[in-house]
Amino acid sequence: YVTGFDNELMKKAPPTEYGEVTEEQLWDNLKYFLEKVIPVAEEAGVKLAMHPDDPPLSPLRGMGRIMRSVENYQRLVDLIPSPVNGICLCQGNFALMTDQLPDVIRHFHDKIHFVHFRDVRGTPEKFVETFHDDGQTDMYECMKAYRDIGFEGVLRPDHVPTMEGDDNDHPGYSSIGRLFAIGFPLAADSDTSPVRIPGVDAQLAQLRPTNTVLLDRLTREKCGPAGPGGQVEIRNHAARVVGHFGMGVGFL
Numbered sequence: 001y002v003t004g005f006d007n008e009l010m011k012k013a014p015p016t017e018y019g020e021v022t023e024e025q026l027w028d029n030l031k032y033f034l035e036k037v038i039p040v041a042e043e044a045g046v047k048l049a050m051h052p053d054d055p056p057l058s059p060l061r062g063m064g065r066i067m068r069s070v071e072n073y074q075r076l077v078d079l080i081p082s083p084v085n086g087i088c089l090c091q092g093n094f095a096l097m098t099d100q101l102p103d104v105i106r107h108f109h110d111k112i113h114f115v116h117f118r119d120v121r122g123t124p125e126k127f128v129e130t131f132h133d134d135g136q137t138d139m140y141e142c143m144k145a146y147r148d149i150g151f152e153g154v155l156r157p158d159h160v161p162t163m164e165g166d167d168n169d170h171p172g173y174s175s176i177g178r179l180f181a182i183g184f185p186l187a188a189d190s191d192t193s194p195v196r197i198p199g200v201d202a203q204l205a206q207l208r209p210t211n212t213v214l215l216d217r218l219t220r221e222k223c224g225p226a227g228p229g230g231q232v233e234i235r236n237h238a239a240r241v242v243g244h245f246g247m248g249v250g251f252l
Helices: 024-043 072-078 101-111 139-148 173-189 198-205 211-221 232-246
Strands: 004-006 048-050 084-090 112-117 117-122 124-132 154-157
Touching: 024 048, 024 072, 024 124, 048 112, 072 084, 072 101, 084 101, 101 112, 101 139, 112 139
Parallel strands: 048 084, 084 112, 112 154
Antiparallel strands: 004 124, 117 124
């Protein structure tokens, strides 16, 4: 099973309980909110991370939606300039806003406070969510971009198809698909790959088995380095990593 969106199914949907809400109303409300919250966040040392509208379309059921473009995200960070006013870069949504996602990552740089590492295939009007190496984004190039900006925030593998044998109680978050999602960045960021991201290294280290020496030896023996554009190498490595976690990987 895959999750997705088709705007044709929404065109006759009734307005929400809030009626018509314009984009300018939302910008006014957002500015008011940030003016009140950012000073408190600065004092507490808390970073804010704005998630995109999903899907990045406006309006939808009469509701304006402002977090739907790269330009609007620039307006967000300029609205109340502060080190804590930042972005949740959900790659699935941003991939529908731009076809130059690695450049966007480098552009926003230290404004990226949280990453949802996932992918999609389609357009804002109609798309499906995909496995991490089966969408329209060059995920390897995105990993290199995070390395280049010195990203040290949270990078969360996110939204995967539901695999045969798994339940669909929580679409997009099945256990077997999630294991592959974890394996993909772990493979791209492994000792056999030229992509090394300090913050991601620390997160992924917590996911490794206790016997990390054995895992490192196995991955070095069984998988060569993933060069530029090495999506196939990364996928094969991810499959092996998932296998080392104790799950069968015949579906790969």
